[in-house]
Amino acid sequence: MTLTGALEDYLETILVLVREHGFARVRDIAKARKVKSSSVSPALRRLNEMGMVNYVQREYVGLTDSGERAARRVLARHDILTRFFSEVLQMPKEASAQEACAMEHSLSPEAMDRFVRFFEFLHICQEGKRDWLARFQCCPIVQDDLTSCEHACNLINEKNHPMKENSMSVSDLLPGQTGKISQIIAKGAVRQRLLDMGILPDVIIRVERLAPAGDPVWINIKGAQMALRRKEAKAILVSET
Amino acid sequence: MKFDLQNRHLEAKNTYKIALAGNPNSGKTSLFNALTGARQHVGNYPGVTVEKRTGFCISNQLRFEIIDLPGTYSLTSYSPEERIAQDEILSGRYDVVMVVVDSTTLHRSLVLMAQIMLTGAKLVVCLNMSDEARRAGQRIDLDQMQTLLGFPVIETIGHRGVGVQPLLDAIQAALISGTEKPRLVLGEQLDGALAAIQSKLDLGGFHPKTLGWICSRLLVKDKIYEDKIQREAGNAMAVDEARRQRQIIESQTGVDISLFVTERFFGFVDGLLKEVVRQPSRLDARALSDHIDKVLVHRFFGLPIFAGVMLVIFWLTFTLGETPMDWIETGFGHLGDWLSGFWEEGSDSPLRSLLVEGIIAGVGGVLVFLPNIVLLFFGLALLENTGYMARAAFLMDRIMHRFGLHGKSFLPMLTGFGCSIPGIMATRILENERDRLTTMLVLPLMSCGARLPIWMLLIPAFFPPNFHAVMLWLIYAVGIILAFILALLLRRSIFKGEDAPFVMELPPYRLPTTKALVQKMLERSWLYLRKAGTVILGISILMWLITAYPKPDKYQIDADTASGKSIEPTSQDIESQRAFENLRHSIAGRLGRLIEPIVQPLGFDWKVATGMIGAFAAKEVFVAQMGIVYSMGEVDEGSESLRDALRRDYPPLVGLSLMLFLLIGTPCMATFAIVRRESGKLKWALLQFGGLTLIGYLVSLVVYQIGRWLV
Numbered sequence: 001m002t003l004t005g006a007l008e009d010y011l012e013t014i015l016v017l018v019r020e021h022g023f024a025r026v027r028d029i030a031k032a033r034k035v036k037s038s039s040v041s042p043a044l045r046r047l048n049e050m051g052m053v054n055y056v057q058r059e060y061v062g063l064t065d066s067g068e069r070a071a072r073r074v075l076a077r078h079d080i081l082t083r084f085f086s087e088v089l090q091m092p093k094e095a096s097a098q099e100a101c102a103m104e105h106s107l108s109p110e111a112m113d114r115f116v117r118f119f120e121f122l123h124i125c126q127e128g129k130r131d132w133l134a135r136f137q138c139c140p141i142v143q144d145d146l147t148s149c150e151h152a153c154n155l156i157n158e159k160n161h162p163m164k165e166n167s168m169s170v171s172d173l174l175p176g177q178t179g180k181i182s183q184i185i186a187k188g189a190v191r192q193r194l195l196d197m198g199i200l201p202d203v204i205i206r207v208e209r210l211a212p213a214g215d216p217v218w219i220n221i222k223g224a225q226m227a228l229r230r231k232e233a234k235a236i237l238v239s240e241t
Numbered sequence: 242m243k244f245d246l247q248n249r250h251l252e253a254k255n256t257y258k259i260a261l262a263g264n265p266n267s268g269k270t271s272l273f274n275a276l277t278g279a280r281q282h283v284g285n286y287p288g289v290t291v292e293k294r295t296g297f298c299i300s301n302q303l304r305f306e307i308i309d310l311p312g313t314y315s316l317t318s319y320s321p322e323e324r325i326a327q328d329e330i331l332s333g334r335y336d337v338v339m340v341v342v343d344s345t346t347l348h349r350s351l352v353l354m355a356q357i358m359l360t361g362a363k364l365v366v367c368l369n370m371s372d373e374a375r376r377a378g379q380r381i382d383l384d385q386m387q388t389l390l391g392f393p394v395i396e397t398i399g400h401r402g403v404g405v406q407p408l409l410d411a412i413q414a415a416l417i418s419g420t421e422k423p424r425l426v427l428g429e430q431l432d433g434a435l436a437a438i439q440s441k442l443d444l445g446g447f448h449p450k451t452l453g454w455i456c457s458r459l460l461v462k463d464k465i466y467e468d469k470i471q472r473e474a475g476n477a478m479a480v481d482e483a484r485r486q487r488q489i490i491e492s493q494t495g496v497d498i499s500l501f502v503t504e505r506f507f508g509f510v511d512g513l514l515k516e517v518v519r520q521p522s523r524l525d526a527r528a529l530s531d532h533i534d535k536v537l538v539h540r541f542f543g544l545p546i547f548a549g550v551m552l553v554i555f556w557l558t559f560t561l562g563e564t565p566m567d568w569i570e571t572g573f574g575h576l577g578d579w580l581s582g583f584w585e586e587g588s589d590s591p592l593r594s595l596l597v598e599g600i601i602a603g604v605g606g607v608l609v610f611l612p613n614i615v616l617l618f619f620g621l622a623l624l625e626n627t628g629y630m631a632r633a634a635f636l637m638d639r640i641m642h643r644f645g646l647h648g649k650s651f652l653p654m655l656t657g658f659g660c661s662i663p664g665i666m667a668t669r670i671l672e673n674e675r676d677r678l679t680t681m682l683v684l685p686l687m688s689c690g691a692r693l694p695i696w697m698l699l700i701p702a703f704f705p706p707n708f709h710a711v712m713l714w715l716i717y718a719v720g721i722i723l724a725f726i727l728a729l730l731l732r733r734s735i736f737k738g739e740d741a742p743f744v745m746e747l748p749p750y751r752l753p754t755t756k757a758l759v760q761k762m763l764e765r766s767w768l769y770l771r772k773a774g775t776v777i778l779g780i781s782i783l784m785w786l787i788t789a790y791p792k793p794d795k796y797q798i799d800a801d802t803a804s805g806k807s808i809e810p811t812s813q814d815i816e817s818q819r820a821f822e823n824l825r826h827s828i829a830g831r832l833g834r835l836i837e838p839i840v841q842p843l844g845f846d847w848k849v850a851t852g853m854i855g856a857f858a859a860k861e862v863f864v865a866q867m868g869i870v871y872s873m874g875e876v877d878e879g880s881e882s883l884r885d886a887l888r889r890d891y892p893p894l895v896g897l898s899l900m901l902f903l904l905i906g907t908p909c910m911a912t913f914a915i916v917r918r919e920s921g922k923l924k925w926a927l928l929q930f931g932g933l934t935l936i937g938y939l940v941s942l943v944v945y946q947i948g949r950w951l952v
Contacts, residue, residue: 184500188319189319189320189742190742191499192315192317192319192499192503193314193319193742193744194742194744195499195500195503196314196315196317196352196503197314197349197744198348198349198352198507200500200503200504200507201496201500201504208531209534209538209540210540211538211540211543211635211636211638211639212540212541212543212544212636212639213639213640215638215639216635216638216639216648216743216745218538218635218747221349222346222348222349223345223346223348223522223526223527224346224348224349224746225527225746225747225748225749226744226745226746226747227631227634227635227638227743227744227745227747228743228744229638229642229743232742232743232744
């Protein structure tokens with residue numbers, strides 16, 4: 001005997017009611033599912049046969065352990081789908097819930113499982129959520145049918161850069177230490193000059209020595225040696241080599 | 242490298258124009274000297290203080306005009322040097338662009354070559370300082386490099402003139418060769434974007450070969466090019482396309498366009514080097530230089546060592562210079578006496594006066610600085626060519642930058658203590674125009690050697706012996722402090738704007754050749770003589786005119802002697818008295834009296850004012866002029882009688898006010914002339930003269946008025 005979509009819905013409803021009131025009455029179940037009380041009884045009987053629900057009293061039903069597990073799964077599935085429609089695809093709350101109801105039973109367990117994992121990734125991985133979810137949501141090409149994306153990604157890039165503030169810059173390196181350049185946060189002429197000197201991401205930079213007051217900084221890039229003021233050195237972010 | 246120069250001929254009567262491009266410190270200038278020898282001309286690019294060198298050379302009956310472009314690391318248009326280099330290369334004036342590359346830093350140096358490749362210019366590359374690279378163990382496959390690039394590649398050693406003839410042959414070969422598209426590969430993404438922009442770009446007055454470069458500038462959103470395209474070519478399609486391509490690249494790669502484009506150029510160079518470097522240089526190639534730096538740039542001993550080095554150079558400049566300076570002075574004295582001999586004793590012939598006191602004294606006044614200038618410039622050339630100058634700037638930058646100056650500004654300012662003229666000329670070591678002008682404008686505040694006689698006269702005249710040293714120290718200190726304050730103010734007002742990025746290369750120590758040092762020294766000295774000399778001479782004659790004319794019809798002293806009012810004056814007394822009357826009657830004397838009401842609030846009278854007019858000719862003239870005003874005849878700063886006269890006429894407060902004004906106000910005419918020449922604009926010389934005079938006036942005014950109120 002398998003759990004059909006309709007039965008899953010009943011389990012879900014019972015779980016919600018039990019959580020709210022501590023019990024579920026046939027009348028309330030019918031009301032929540034928008035069906036007649038007479039059609040609730042056969043469903044409950046079948047769930048009872050499957051060991052999912054038990055009758056506490058005449059009108060009152062509760063969930064067995066296995067019933068509660070199944071119901072929870074269904075509810076979680078519904079929950080994830082609703083959130084996917086509302087949070088990722090940016091649909092209204094109401095509509096998201098309806099879409100989730102329509103979709104939750106038609107997905108095969110495997111498809112659902114993969115879906116859950118993916119959604120989990122979006123939540124757990126800050127980078128993934130921040131970067132490409134944000135990019136997707138503000139990409140004018142797919143969202144507004146514009147032909148160009150007008151720096152939408154840059155806006156996100158820039159917003160994200162300050163997040164790296166705890167990373168090291170060349171000015172934090174001591175004489176003799178090396179670092180791998182990760183980013184150049186200077187702007188305008190200074191930035192272009194640094195780039196022209198070969199100060200580019202992924203290049204190894206070494207601090208040779210410091211001037212008497214610790215400024216300027218004497219650096220070595222691929223054998224070429226040059227001096228930078230501390231201010232400029234601060235704009236070159238590095239990671240450990 | 243052999244080139245087939247047969248069967249094709251170039252017009253022998255034509256002059257072919259060759260541009261020399263390259264990084265600073267790539268040995269470009271020494272190569273230029275090796276190519277052109279003495280046939281060269283040094284000037285400025287119009288409207289800027291960027292040095293322009295032009296020279297000629299002849300090879301196989303062909304005449305080449307070689308223009309040394311400003312040294313730059315790239316062709317982007319952020320600094321005046323870069324803009325000039327870029328404009329010159331794109332102007333289409335040049336038949337061949339020769340890129341000078343430092344063989345020891347190929348990775349970075351070749352990027353400029355890659356950028357120039359995009360401009361469509363005919364190229365020749367010389368791998369300069371190849372001896373140094375070879376010593377470091379680096380081996381380059383020149384044939385392979387030539388094949389990959391599609392234009393000649395020559396190894397040279399600029400300062401020893403090695404490789405010059407092959408280089409000239411290569412230029413000739415490049416001239417003969419057809420217009421082959423340079424083999425620049427910047428990757429599908431960038432090449433595609435450039436092609437897409439180019440398809441939307443009308444020719445509109447641009448040379449078709451330069452289109453690739455123009456597209457790349459549009460892609461990186463270079464405002465100058467966007468305006469140019471929209472205004473001159475009258476179409477915005479290419480600009481729009483560039484924006485579209487920029488957005489596509491930025492969204493695809495997630496990096497901004499300037500980084501992307503620069504990375505592509507470096508990528509091309511990396512790829513090229515992978516193919517042609519047979520053996521990279523050893524890692525310890527700079528070991529010796531590093532060992533020297535451990536001492537010379539030591540965190541604690543670096544500055545004292547630098548102070549010592551400077552002391553030696555100044556000491557040599559002024560002590561070694563002393564003897565030839567005496568020779569020049571006495572030489573011109575004798576010349577004047579000899580010329581005077583053609584007139585009878587005591588003649589007041591205007592021609593004699595013009596020749597002896599105007600022209601000879603004027604020329605002497607120009608030449609007398611020459612020993613100092615030659616010696617100092619030799620010292621500076623030595624510091625520059627060995628690479629120590631860059632270390633000195635590294636050590637000094639923190640202090641100088643606090644006042645809006647550059648680390649290298651320190652040297653010209655220090656030189657200014659000797660004489661402002663070589664100091665202002667030494668600002669040529671500063672590459673950035675704003676740094677140069679700021680340093681130049683505040684430099685006369687460094688109390689120069691010519692002002693020392695003034696202090697020597699005035700300090701003992703007005704202050705008790707235990708205060709002499711303190712007063713002298715105070716005057717120098719006031720000058721220095723004021724110079725730093727003014728520099729800071731200038732950087733906050735006229736020269737406002739972001740600092741030029743301080744990214745200074747620190748090349749390894751190199752042993753300079755005597756030839757290079759002497760050439761650099763002579764070139765700058767000659768520039769002083771030819772450019773400033775003419776102006777200084779002109780003003781000298783003018784100063785002679787206004788202090789000598791008009792002459793009084795008859796002298797009071799003669800009348801007094803005749804009438805017996807003045808009892809038995811010696812002939813010397815009569816001479817002094819005549820000189821006094823003469824000066825008072827002259828334009829300078831009248832000017833002195835004219836400005837008396839203006840300088841009265843500072844505590845000065847017409848005598849001091851006349852002396853100050855003399856000080857404009859040269860600061861030390863003040864002493865002589867005061868001697869004449871007080872009818873003392875010829876005096877020097879040690880004259881006790883002049884001091885007595887001064888002490889009698891003025892309180893010490895006036896002495897202080899006078900010293901401050903002479904320190905700050907009215908830089909001498911030689912300074913005026915040299916600033917006008919070196920800055921390329923009259924307005925900077927006028928601003929300096931007016932500004933310093935005004936500040937001097939205000940400082941003296943405040944000191945005198947407050948002092949009077951206190952006393």
